[in-house]
Amino acid sequence: MPKEYRTIQEVAGPLMMVKGVEDVKYDELGEIELASGEKRRCKVLEVDGDNVVVQLFENASGINLSNSKIRFLGRSMELGVSGDMLGRVFDGLGSPIDDGPEILPEERRDINGLPMNPAARVYPEEFIQTGVSAIDGLNTLVRGQKLPIFSCSGLPHSQLAAQIARQAKVRGTDENFAVVFAAMGITFEESNFFIESFKETGAIDRTVLFINLANDPAVERISTPRMALTAAEYLAFEKDMHVLVILTDITNYADALREVSAARKEVPGRRGYPGYMYTDLASLYERAGRQRGKSGSITMIPILTMPEDDKTHPIPDLTGYITEGQVILSRELYRKGLQPPIDVLPSLSRLKDKGIGEGKTRADHANTMNQLFAAYSRGKDAKELMTILGEAALTDIDLLYAKFADAFEKEYVSQGYNTDRSIEETLEIGWKLLSMLPRAELKRIDDKYLDMYYGKQ
Numbered sequence: 001m002p003k004e005y006r007t008i009q010e011v012a013g014p015l016m017m018v019k020g021v022e023d024v025k026y027d028e029l030g031e032i033e034l035a036s037g038e039k040r041r042c043k044v045l046e047v048d049g050d051n052v053v054v055q056l057f058e059n060a061s062g063i064n065l066s067n068s069k070i071r072f073l074g075r076s077m078e079l080g081v082s083g084d085m086l087g088r089v090f091d092g093l094g095s096p097i098d099d100g101p102e103i104l105p106e107e108r109r110d111i112n113g114l115p116m117n118p119a120a121r122v123y124p125e126e127f128i129q130t131g132v133s134a135i136d137g138l139n140t141l142v143r144g145q146k147l148p149i150f151s152c153s154g155l156p157h158s159q160l161a162a163q164i165a166r167q168a169k170v171r172g173t174d175e176n177f178a179v180v181f182a183a184m185g186i187t188f189e190e191s192n193f194f195i196e197s198f199k200e201t202g203a204i205d206r207t208v209l210f211i212n213l214a215n216d217p218a219v220e221r222i223s224t225p226r227m228a229l230t231a232a233e234y235l236a237f238e239k240d241m242h243v244l245v246i247l248t249d250i251t252n253y254a255d256a257l258r259e260v261s262a263a264r265k266e267v268p269g270r271r272g273y274p275g276y277m278y279t280d281l282a283s284l285y286e287r288a289g290r291q292r293g294k295s296g297s298i299t300m301i302p303i304l305t306m307p308e309d310d311k312t313h314p315i316p317d318l319t320g321y322i323t324e325g326q327v328i329l330s331r332e333l334y335r336k337g338l339q340p341p342i343d344v345l346p347s348l349s350r351l352k353d354k355g356i357g358e359g360k361t362r363a364d365h366a367n368t369m370n371q372l373f374a375a376y377s378r379g380k381d382a383k384e385l386m387t388i389l390g391e392a393a394l395t396d397i398d399l400l401y402a403k404f405a406d407a408f409e410k411e412y413v414s415q416g417y418n419t420d421r422s423i424e425e426t427l428e429i430g431w432k433l434l435s436m437l438p439r440a441e442l443k444r445i446d447d448k449y450l451d452m453y454y455g456k457q
Contacts, residue, residue, distance in 0.1 A: 137412070138344050180228050182245070236294070382399070
């Protein structure tokens with residue numbers, strides 16, 4: 001039986017100081033029992049000799065220092081995992097909130113996970129079809145990759161996240177595919193949108209949701225993605241499933257980290273975020289990947305809203321260092337009515353070359369991808385010139401490129417949030433658009449592919 005202490009000294013916001021404790025470790029869970037018998041959970045943030053500082057998961061109201069007692073449980077936070085988690089909705093601490101029964105765990109796992117040995121990692125190289133042309137065709141997602149979505153506040157990243165979660169699949173195999181969806185600091189309305197969206201399409205049956213609302217405590221927000229990743233690791237490496245983890249919104253997570261850090265009176269780093277934010281984010285992102293000898297995998301799409309639309313802000317900046325590329329949503333394209341407003345030119349998937357081509361997507365994929373990027377870039381330049389100098393100043397070929405850029409945005413990028421395109425459909429649309437340009441302009445495509453596909457749509 002854990003030893004009980006009645007030495008709670010002071011409460012400051014979500015923090016409590018306890019004196020005279022023995023053998024208590026950092027990150028250990030504690031339980032406070034009030035005079036009424038009510039129990040509240042906390043975790044150890046700091047240990048100084050026999051004094052500890054703990055942080056409460058619930059609020060501190062009603063705690064009477066003289067007649068409340070605290071016991072430490074000798075373990076850090078754990079999640080009970082089981083195959084029955086699929087189709088269920090949990091809060092940020094892993095308790096069911098969908099009116100269903102408690103999960104009977106097959107095992108309990110520390111939510112901080114075990115780092116993957118770099119030598120045991122397998123290089124990501126299998127294509128995942130999201131059904132979204134701007135990602136599949138131009139910034140291909142590969143199994144085991146970390147590909148964040150950089151958004152701006154007010155843009156429809158939630159719709160894009162829900163669309164990817166509903167549509168993502170590994171092609172050509174009958175392997176089990178699951179989605180683990182963690183939402184941090186979102187509103188009740190958003191939470192409802194995700195749950196209903198998954199229920200409508202039946203995707204909920206292969207999804208595990210962890211939802212932390214904006215009015216839940218900050219410390220719970222820090223545990224939410226770790227809960228989700230623990231569930232993902234169990235499904236991937238014990239149940240041999242291919243798991244897509246979607247974390248939204250990493251900005252709310254980092255703000256919670258800053259809040260807890262400020263409460264502990266730590267010296268702040270860039271823009272007030274703690275100096276260890278890089279390490280902390282890496283401890284989440286690096287749990288994605290594939291392991292040698294295991295057939296399952298974890299692919300991750302973290303979503304973050306860039307404060308002030310600034311991609312040099314510490315959160316997107318550090319995320320960019322740790323992950324393999326980014327998909328950027330643009331306010332300008334959103335104003336034009338594109339759905340989803342993915343800006344393909346600054347977006348990048350560093351592993352796309354590994355997941356495309358013969359036997360994975362189609363042999364002409366790499367050629368057409370390069371040509372579409374080049375043609376769209378030239379078309380945008382032509383449109384800028386047109387704005388400054390007027391249409392009369394453009395050559396015929398520049399006008400054709402400007403027309404191509406408009407058609408590309410309207411037909412290729414803007415597909416709506418309910419359209420699920422196979423990679424073949426995406427490639428066909430690409431060829432149809434490229435056929436607007438004279439064959440002599442398509443210098444990045446091999447002649448044999450031009451003979452097969454040019455002008456044949």
